[in-house]
Each structure stands twice: as structure tokens, then as C-alpha cells.
Amino acid sequence: MTEMLSWTPFDAARWAAPFDLFTSSPFSVLDSFQRLFDGGTENTAMRVEEAIEDNMLVVRAELPGVDPDKDVDVSIADGVLNISATREQKTEKHTDGSYRTEFHYGSLQRRIALPDGVSETDIKASYKDGILEVRAPLPAKAVPAAPAKVAITRD
Template identity: 50%
Template sequence: MADLNKWTPSEVLEPIRRFLDGDLTMSSIRVEQFMDGSVLVVRAEVPGLEPEKDVDVSVADGMLHIKVEREEKSEHKSKTGYRSEFRYGSFSRSVSLPPGAREEDVTASYKDGVLEVRAPAPEQAPATGTRKIQIDHG
């Protein structure tokens, strides 16, 4: 291991910067979810991954499950020393599917570091009116 006195300030501060940016403390995947008509749309931030290898999307029992396995390696060689870093992590997020959504209709796509999952649900029949309920008291 290289002597810390020979590292550049940016090499020493890099782990602190990543910590402050949340890279080392993130325990789940950041997502946004919204309804687009009758389709639930879930977008997850998963930059720098290979979706075929690193991302697993599944549905079971009315829930959408997103799991990400991250492995990063970096090596820094200089005249004064050598430094190697490995970061591993497993992150997951689960979201309820809308009522009536069929698991076989759920689709997923990945573009520019964003995973988008779409889960269509049948249109809900509009309410036929309001019915006032009598309250009995004794």
C-alpha cells in the first residue's frame, strides 16, 4: 500500500466526496412512480450498469421487485504508488402493482441510466354516484 503522504489531495478526498454524495450510504434504489392513464410507471436511477447482467426485475403476488447488483473496480497507478478500490453493493426496491394489473403485461426498458418499468392495469369503472350511509346510534 502506498504511503498516504505521497497521495495527491484529490486521491485522499475521493472517498469522502463519494460518502457526501451518498454513494456509500444508499440503502435502496431511488425511484419515482406515477400513473400515466391506467399504467403505473416506475423509473429507477441505476446509472453505469449493464441491465442484462446487473439488474433483475420480477413480479410476484401483486408486487414489482427491482434488484441491482453493483460491482465497481478502480485502479490508480502513479510514480509514487498504487491504489486499488473495489465497491460492491446489492440494492432492491419493491412497489405495489395497481389493482387488476397482470404480471405478464409488465414491461421494462433501460436508457441513459434509467430503468423504466410499465405495469398496465384495467381501467376502473367510474363510480355510479354517491350513496349516503345512514348511521345508527343507540
């Protein structure tokens, strides 16, 4: 016998704990709200992954079907990496006596807070096979000074 699974919006397994919002980046919360008000669906969400590889912050954004020279903008302002893209895709189909065209337009944007001390001039971006990769060298960690004894003098 086949079992049917019912879904309710209050299913605890599908929702994060309410206080998990405060442990994530404030920009991810803002991006979620922005996509909500933009009428965002899964098609308008820019998927990204962040990792640290060889003392570099590596951000990969999934942007298939865009021209990185015309449609993608990567900028840094106030310690925040801004990635925005515009996608325009049009398909045409000619068959026996019929013509069909479809188009998809959309704007994508993500904001990612950069760690303190990242030099904006050292950030590099590349695009290959639909993936935008942004590399930001992380600053060297400050070595804590060894405790030093301070001599006390008498007046």
C-alpha cells in the same frame, strides 16, 4: 457574523410524524428496515419514483453503472414488483511509482405494490442512461352499473 446551526436527532422538522409510517406503502417501511439491517447507507439505497402517465404506472429506478442484462432482476410475485440489482465498481489509478485501487460492491432492492388488476404479462421494462423504467398498464376502471328497478311479484 457566521451563525452555526446545531442539529439534534430530535429536531421535529427532520422527522416525520410517527403515524406517517402507517399511511405509506407497507413495502417502503419494510425496505427501510431491510436497509437498516443490511448496514445500508445512502450508497445502497435504490432511488425510485412512481407516477401515473397515460393510464400507466411508471416506476423509474436510478441504477447507474450496472449492466441491466447481468446485474438487474425485475420480477412480479403476488401483486408486488420486485426490482433488485447488484453493483460492482472498481477503479484503478497508476501514478509515479504508486498504485491505488478502490472497489464498491452492493446489492439494491425495492418492492412496490402494484394496483389490483394489473396484468403481469403486460408489464415492460427498459434501461437507458442509468435509469430503469418499468411500465405497467393500469386496468380500466369498472363502470358502475346504473341502478335498476327490480320488479316485485305477488304470490
